[in-house]
Amino acid sequence: MKTNAGRFFEEYRLGEVIAHAVPRTVTQGERALYHALYPARHALYSSDVFAQACGLPASPLDDLIGFHVVFGKTVPDVSLNAVANLGYAQGRWLAPVWPGDTLRSQSTVIGLKQNSNGQSGVVYVRTLGTNQHNQPVLDYVRWVMVKKRDLDAPAPATVLPELAATVAAQDLVIPQGLDFTHYDFAQSGEPHRWGDYALGEVIDHVDGVTIEEAEHMLATRLWQNTAKVHFDATQRPDGRRLIYGGHVISLARALSFNGLANAQMIVALNAGAHANPCFAGDTVRAWSQVLDRAPTSAPGVGAIRLRLVATKGGAGDLRGPDGKYLPEVLLDLDYWALMPI
Template sequence: MPTVSTTTASKTDPGNHFEDFRLGQVIEHATPRTVTDGDRALYGALYPTRFALPSSAEFAAECGLREAPLEELIGFHVAFGKTVPDISLNAVANLGYAECRFRRPVLPGDTLRTTSEVIGLKENSNGRTGVVWVRSTATNQRGEVAIEWCRWVMVRKQEPAAAAPETVVPDLHPVVPAEDLVVPEGLDFTDYDFAAAGEPHRFDDYAVGERIDHVDGVTLSESEHMMATRLWQNTAKVHFNVEARPEGQRLIYGGHVISMARALSFNGLANAQLIAAINAGAHTAPAFAGDTVYAWSEVLDKAETAAPGVGALRLRLVATKGRDESLTLRGEDGKYADGVLLDLDYWVFVPR
């Protein structure tokens, strides 16, 4: 009879821990993914999104585009999900984003693949975790850059006694300059259909410093969150496994909160048709199933573009657990106010 071995070399991947990362390390992430109109439909089923340009091929054509692109956050979530098994499978939390540029629209039929470079490392004082900074790039089937971004994530150490790497904290730009925003080829808002878009407000109707209460709220459900993380192939343990967190609750994926808040912002910003860049973002508190998410926005800056009829607004999008009619971001102590879940600074294209 053949001998049955009771010990075999492990073929499974436990994911990287903090001590496994090296400065300058380049990671080619597995599983390229072809996006389709099915992703558009599922995204609309998960989030109450109503922006006309990614919803209507006719509206997109009237705005000079040959095809209605997928919402930018679909491409972002797909590309981000590729990085999770290598970067944040053993994460405690995803901490923030910077320098995110949407270089070209993601269209149905595009295949996205992602590469990341480790650009910073810093062990935490507890010796059990550390922060890893990466710059990730998503390219399409032609090798063209579709999306690029930086993020930093707190990752567990497997061996607390493992030597800490040299601390390197990258110097990231706080804002993507307006002149670096990439307007999609052909975009033209000179004959913009405000009735079809749902609101009359254009570039000049928004003032720097203005705050907009988006009014509506959505209660997070565990089933929708689980569907979303699987859709984006996000395998982070804290989103699936109740045993991965000490309190036994699955942590809602931060991108789920971003998409929910972006969809809610339609009420007051229906003409913010395209996301151009994400300047900075922070998940300021955890969210769980049963929490009700509301959102408000602040206009931070305005810029003209060379594209006909197209202006850019720099917005702060704030998601809160429960509605805060005072639209308060921080308390007197400078810390985020109770209930703030997300602080996202981003650029959008609007009609002038």
């Protein structure tokens, strides 16, 4: 048997380290396609001149390009037979990704829990992305629901990893040389500084984008995500292809430019949940809530903690009286970004 059917839940072992194929060299082509797929326009990722004025040698690739590439490498070994990707925690961007970098991924199984129906289970992995110098660029935890191949296979002992609710502000990694002292607000697109955002403030990003099947297929192939539920309509009882959750993340992040144009660099992923499935034809809108602010050691640079919500509903609507996510909520993402003070 030379083909790979992917792993099933009962085939994972706690502590197992999985080195993922295939390394990928990223270039300006990924940037161009990313900006074509999403309305992404943060200045630091669009202009070498702007980035150099902020102390960097050039414009790095968008943080979520690195995330998608590192994530995509893991799919054949972690979520090829997934029912759904469930959540994220303890993510940190450890170094910028530059055009010409070659990225690799490695995951460690840190938790297992069979579901009560005996047909699937949840696999927790910590994934590390590195570049060609073996320098870590990204580290995060995610958990995914995976089908069982043999329903009679014994369930592994349940082990749930202890995960911090947030990445502490003092643990954020600031790119070397970053300096917002002479930040150009006219070129960035908005005048709003770190100190202009109040804790608890809700920002309606106003714009909406209707997801098309064609763009989702292009994006998911671009990131080399081979999960069957995204491509094969026979994998779901309703015959619909599930939109890759990362596509929704990037779309919401791009929409957040309107109101958060100066939240330039994502440096940590505190928590995240794909609250409800997303399908072609859905019109996605976004809103953010300010959760925290913290100073950093970099000149002119502050850290802002944001909740980013992708929804088919209205701004500020998140959970019902029962505490569960409203059916129109697609994504609830908690992250730290860097912003000029």
